Amino acid sequence: MNASTPVIVTATRRFDAPPESVFDRWLDPSRAGDWLFATPTGHATRIELDARVLGRYTISRRCDGEDEVHTGQFLKIERPHHLVFTRSTGGSPSDPVTIDIAASANGCELTLSQTIDPACADFAEQTRNEWRDMLDRLARTLN
Numbered sequence: 440m441n442a443s444t445p446v447i448v449t450a451t452r453r454f455d456a457p458p459e460s461v462f463d464r465w466l467d468p469s470r471a472g473d474w475l476f477a478t479p480t481g482h483a484t485r486i487e488l489d490a491r492v493l494g495r496y497t498i499s500r501r502c503d504g505e506d507e508v509h510t511g512q513f514l515k516i517e518r519p520h521h522l523v524f525t526r527s528t529g530g531s532p533s534d535p536v537t538i539d540i541a542a543s544a545n546g547c548e549l550t551l552s553q554t555i556d557p558a559c560a561d562f563a564e565q566t567r568n569e570w571r572d573m574l575d576r577l578a579r580t581l582n
Contacts, residue, residue: 446555446563450570451548456581458540458547462519464577465538466490471498474576476509478502492516496524511536526553549574 454461464470468490472483481502488496491513498509507529514535515523522538536553551570555563 443557445557446560448553448555448563448567448570450551450567450574452571452574452578453543453546453548454578454581455546458519458542460581461540461547461549461577462522462538464580465522466516470580472500473580474573476500476507476573477576478572481507489513490516531556531559 464474466488468486468488471488472486476498477483477500481500483498483500484506485497485499488494488498492515493512495512496510500507500509510527511525511533513522513524515521520540524536525533526536527533534553534555536551539550539552541548541550551574553566553570555566
């Protein structure tokens with residue numbers, strides 16, 4: 440990989456819930472703070488979510504005494520199978536994130552892909568692990 444090649448981070452998770460339930464959790468401001476950008480040591484302090492194409496979101500959380508702000512914009516919303524939005528944290532480059540949800544016999548499978556700026560390639564594995572943790576927390580909100 441060279442310094443100008445974007446890095447693609449992916450995370451996949453099965454859910455014992457229908458695609459509609461999983462999809463809707465991404466756009467529900469009353470539930471997003473339960474799992475999206477949450478950590479075991481952090482909690483949401485502000486959630487603003489305009490769930491429409493070109494709508495923006497801001498999720499602020501307090502973690503270990505520090506404030507962290509996640510922002511972005513929804514680029515595609517095709518309920519219940521496809522969602523594309525941008526993600527930026529604390530002034531980092533705005534990365535596109537794609538969510539694809541495929542129905543299965545006992546629920547669905549979600550595949551998340553985030554394109555990371557090559558300058559942030561050293562954070563790819565950390566980003567993958569953060570998404571996996573968030574998807575695990577999302578699963579717990581569906582039970």
